[in-house]
Amino acid sequence: MYEIWLVLNIVYEMALGMWPALLILLLIWLVLLMLNRKGLWVVPFGYLLTIAAGVAVVTGLAVPALTVSSFGNFGYWVDWANWLALSAGVGVTVAVWLWPLMARRYR
Amino acid sequence: MPSLPELNRRRWLLGAAGATASAALTAPAQAARLKTQARIVVAGSGLGGLAVATRLSKMLDGARITIVDKKQEHNYQPGYTLVATGVWPVSKVRDRNVDLMPEGVAWIQEMVAEFDPASNAVLTSTGQRVPYDYLVVATGTHQDWGLIEGMDVAAIGQNGLGSVYPSPEAAMATWQAMDAFRQKGGNALMTLPATPLKCAGAPLKMTFMLRDRLAQAGTLDKSNVTFYSAVGSVFGVKSVNDNVVGRWKKLGIDIEYTQKLKAVDIGARKARFVTPEGVSTEVTYDFIHVVPPMRAPDAVKNSDLSWKEGGFAAGGWLEVDKDTLQHRRYKNVFGIGDVNGTPRGKTAATVKKAAPLVAQHLVDVIAGREPGQKFDGYTSCPLIVREGAAMLIEFDYEGKLIPSLPMIEPLQDSYFAWLMKYAMLKPAYMAVIKGRV
Numbered sequence: 023m024y025e026i027w028l029v030l031n032i033v034y035e036m037a038l039g040m041w042p043a044l045l046i047l048l049l050i051w052l053v054l055l056m057l058n059r060k061g062l063w064v065v066p067f068g069y070l071l072t073i074a075a076g077v078a079v080v081t082g083l084a085v086p087a088l089t090v091s092s093f094g095n096f097g098y099w100v101d102w103a104n105w106l107a108l109s110a111g112v113g114v115t116v117a118v119w120l121w122p123l124m125a126r127r128y129r
Numbered sequence: 130m131p132s133l134p135e136l137n138r139r140r141w142l143l144g145a146a147g148a149t150a151s152a153a154l155t156a157p158a159q160a161a162r163l164k165t166q167a168r169i170v171v172a173g174s175g176l177g178g179l180a181v182a183t184r185l186s187k188m189l190d191g192a193r194i195t196i197v198d199k200k201q202e203h204n205y206q207p208g209y210t211l212v213a214t215g216v217w218p219v220s221k222v223r224d225r226n227v228d229l230m231p232e233g234v235a236w237i238q239e240m241v242a243e244f245d246p247a248s249n250a251v252l253t254s255t256g257q258r259v260p261y262d263y264l265v266v267a268t269g270t271h272q273d274w275g276l277i278e279g280m281d282v283a284a285i286g287q288n289g290l291g292s293v294y295p296s297p298e299a300a301m302a303t304w305q306a307m308d309a310f311r312q313k314g315g316n317a318l319m320t321l322p323a324t325p326l327k328c329a330g331a332p333l334k335m336t337f338m339l340r341d342r343l344a345q346a347g348t349l350d351k352s353n354v355t356f357y358s359a360v361g362s363v364f365g366v367k368s369v370n371d372n373v374v375g376r377w378k379k380l381g382i383d384i385e386y387t388q389k390l391k392a393v394d395i396g397a398r399k400a401r402f403v404t405p406e407g408v409s410t411e412v413t414y415d416f417i418h419v420v421p422p423m424r425a426p427d428a429v430k431n432s433d434l435s436w437k438e439g440g441f442a443a444g445g446w447l448e449v450d451k452d453t454l455q456h457r458r459y460k461n462v463f464g465i466g467d468v469n470g471t472p473r474g475k476t477a478a479t480v481k482k483a484a485p486l487v488a489q490h491l492v493d494v495i496a497g498r499e500p501g502q503k504f505d506g507y508t509s510c511p512l513i514v515r516e517g518a519a520m521l522i523e524f525d526y527e528g529k530l531i532p533s534l535p536m537i538e539p540l541q542d543s544y545f546a547w548l549m550k551y552a553m554l555k556p557a558y559m560a561v562i563k564g565r566v
Contacts, residue, residue, distance in 0.1 A: 091517030
């Protein structure tokens with residue numbers, strides 16, 4: 023579907039604009055992943071889910087202001103759906119990044 | 130400890146996965162590249178010129194593609210309204226053309242002074258003759274400031290004079306003028322000429338945002354905002370026009386129809402409007418947003434490439450078939466973007482949709498095939514209605530609203546539409562330049 027391809031390209035172009043920082047984060051994550059690989063699968067799923075939900079809530083509260091808007095400008099369900107998807111996406115990404123760190127406790 | 134071959138295998142798998150993801154996003158499909166020695170000239174290095182040149186360079190094997198344009202700075206023009214209303218810094222609309230030139234494409238850094246389609250050549254501003262087999266005209270519009278007596282683009286930003294159109298500097302200066310105006314309030318005039326415009330939503334966005342800035346500053350009750358349209362509407366798509374007129378009525382924005390801005394006295398802050406019947410009215414203002422009449426650049430207008438009769442002849446717009454974007458008389462010539470003499474569509478979104486079609490049609494012609502796709506005139510306008518909200522309006526040649534996704538309500542003010550305008554459309558624009566979307 024064209025719209026999915028378009029969104030992928032938008033995300034790619036956004037990432038290109040901050041690739042040095044993203045690369046450093048990716049490398050750190052890969053190193054942590056290698057170092058803590060033995061504990062990865064024993065990290066409780068609920069623990070990761072709580073982190074993801076917490077980050078999603080903080081992101082969700084901050085995103086409108088960070089984009090020079092406010093909840094008062096949410097007009098219909100499409101706004102809320104996109105806001106939820108964006109917040110959840112950031113939450114899951116942060117939880118996945120933190121996953122190897124959590125695994126240290128269970129190595 | 131993993132063995133060395135196992136580590137190598139892992140590295141290879143990681144590398145292969147990364148390369149696949151990267152290749153998927155960085156290279157358009159290169160299947161069946163057409164071998165050709167064709168000389169292709171692309172006149173103009175705006176979004177349309179770069180997008181088509183990039184696509185052609187991927188679709189053709191051996192073609193000699195040359196972009197002719199003097200402009201060194203590439204401006205993200207859809208962002209001008211955000212700069213001119215104090216939302217974005219000006220740096221967000223500035224890039225270097227040298228960074229955006231497609232690989233393997235030659236760049237003559239001169240303006241096209243003349244098109245000579247009868248002998249398949251363009252002449253540059255220094256007299257250089259550049260022959261071609263195929264031509265893509267992507268020169269954009271000419272802003273006819275000379276049609277407004279007393280207007281001085283260099284004075285934008287002073288004496289309450291604003292215009293979002295000429296340049297990033299003008300957009301920035303317009304915000305300075307608007308910011309100064311909103312501190313005290315007063316009489317604001319927003320204008321609209323009678324000619325086709327690039328981004329015809331920009332005058333409306335500026336009006337909505339000015340009203341919002343006055344409300345934020347607490348000076349709305351001391352202000353009058355009046356929109357002077359040279360025609361009988363404020364927007365060419367009826368459903369959008371009616372919606373905007375209704376919103377403005379609620380917001381206290383007045384509209385004067387068939388009032389064309391004829392002259393401006395910048396120092397005295399006076400504007401003169403005329404009706405089609407020749408009745409002249411002088412209005413004093415504290416802030417004015419001037420939108421210039423537009424036409425095709427001289428090189429197109431004065432050439433045999435322009436429309437010679439009909440509604441597009443006066444502006445000298447490029448005579449292309451609205452369905453194929455192929456020139457109606459010179460079949461080796463195509464048009465893309467604002468220069469096209471088509472019913473609608475002078476936006477970046479139009480280029481997004483038209484660039485793949487133009488590139489494909491040019492390849493078809495090189496291959497001896499008839500251009501087979503039909504352009505519907507797709508245009509999109511994230512119409513800002515206040516800071517933080519916009520309407521995502523998409524329409525075709527007929528003015529029919531055609532949302533890309535069925536759940537989008539075009540006339541609903543929405544945070545999502547604002548988010549697109551604020552954060553997502555420039556990345557999309559860059560992907561268009563790179564020939565990926």
